[in-house]
Amino acid sequence: xSVLHRTGARVLDPRLDPAYHIPIISDGIHEETMxxxxxxxxxxxxxxxxxTLQEKVTACWQEAIEFRGWTEALLLNIPFTLLAENVQIxxxxxxxxxxxxxxxxxxxxxxxxxxxxxxxxxDHLVAGALLADVGKLLEFEIVDGKPVKSDYGxxxxxxxxxxGLAFKHGLPSEVMHIIATHSKEGAGEKRTPExxxxxxxxxxDFELVK
Ligand SMILES: [Fe+2]
Numbered sequence: 344x345s346v347l348h349r350t351g352a353r354v355l356d357p358r359l360d361p362a363y364h365i366p367i368i369s370d371g372i373h374e375e376t377m378x379x380x381x382x383x384x385x386x387x388x389x390x391x392x393x394x395t396l397q398e399k400v401t402a403c404w405q406e407a408i409e410f411r412g413w414t415e416a417l418l419l420n421i422p423f424t425l426l427a428e429n430v431q432i433x434x435x436x437x438x439x440x441x442x443x444x445x446x447x448x449x450x451x452x453x454x455x456x457x458x459x460x461x462x463x464x465x466d467h468l469v470a471g472a473l474l475a476d477v478g479k480l481l482e483f484e485i486v487d488g489k490p491v492k493s494d495y496g497x498x499x500x501x502x503x504x505x506x507g508l509a510f511k512h513g514l515p516s517e518v519m520h521i522i523a524t525h526s527k528e529g530a531g532e533k534r535t536p537e538x539x540x541x542x543x544x545x546x547x548d549f550e551l552v553k
Contacts, residue, residue, distance in 0.1 A: 377405045380415060384435050387442045390469050396514075400470050403508045407480035421483065421490045423476070427553040434479065437548050442472040444544035461536050464517065468537040471521025474514070475541060478504035478522075502528045 381404040382388055391397045408418070422430035423437030432440075445468050452460045478501030484493040499507075505522040521538045523529060525545055534542060 377408065381405055381408070384415070384418060385439065385442075385473060387439055387446075387469065387473060390442075390446060391466050393466050396466055396470050396518075399509075399512045399514050400473050402512045403474055403477050403505075403514070406508060406512070407477045410481050411484060413480055417485065418480075423479075424549060424552070425483065425490065425492055426549075430552050432548065432552055434476070438473060438476055441475075441541070441544045441548055442469060444547065445469065445472045445540050448540050448544060463536050463540065467515065467517045467521070468540060470514065470518045471525075471537055472541050472544070474505055474509055474518065475522050475525040475545065476501055476505070477508060478502065478506075500526075500528070502526050 378401055381401050385404065388397050388400055391400065407413075418435055419433060421434045423432055423434045424430055446465070449463050449465055449468060452463070478499075479496075481499070481504040482492060482496030482501045483490045484496075485491075495504075502523055502525065506519050509519045509522055517535065517537065520535055521541050524532045524534050524538045525542050529538065529542065
C-alpha cells in the first residue's frame with residue numbers, strides 16, 4: 344500500500360522516519376515528466392520572471408507531489424481546505440485563482456497608484472502565492488478514498504512544511520515569509536506587502552466557502 348492511500352486505523356508514516364531520505368524518483372526521464380506535470384498544473388510558474396526562482400518553485404512542488412505519490416487526477420480533485428464541509432473548489436484551482444488574484448491586485452495598484460504605490464516584488468509575490476499551500480500535499484492524505492488530515496499534518500501544518508520545503512530548495516526568505524505568515528500562524532506578525540496581498544486574496548477564496 345502506498346503512503347498516500349491507506350485504510351483503517353493509524354498507520355505510521357514511513358516518511359516520518361528520519362532514515363527516510365532516499366529520493367523516490369531518480370532517473371532523468373521521470374524527473375522531466377514530473378517537472379512537465381508541475382508546469383501543466385501550474386502555468387502561473389511562468390509568470391515568475393527569474394528562471395532560477397521558477398526552477399526552485401517547481402522543485403518544491405515536485406518534491407511535495409512525490410512525498411505521498413499524488414497523481415494528477417487526485418491533485419485536480421481534492422478540495423483546497425478540509426476546514427469546511429462540501430468544498431467544491433479544488434486544490435489546484437484555489438492555488439491558481441489566488442495567484443491570479445495577487446497578480447491582478449498588484450497590476451491594479453500599479454495602474455491607479457503608480458509612483459505612490461507601496462513597492463511590491465512581483466516575483467516574490469507569485470512564488471509565495473504558488474508555494475503557500477504546497478505543504479498541504481504533506482498535510483493531507485487519502486484514507487478510505489477520502490482526503491483527510493494525516494498524523495503528519497496534525498503535527499506540522501502546511502505553513503511549516505511549506506517553509507521546510509522552500510528552505511531545502513533555496514527559496515529566498517521573502518518567499519518563505521509569505522508561506523510562514525499567510526494563515527493563522529501569521530496573525531500578529533508584521534507581514535510584508537507581498538504577504539498582505541496574498542493573505543487577503545487567499546482569505547477571499549476561503550471565506551467564500553467556509
Ligand atoms: Fe494555506
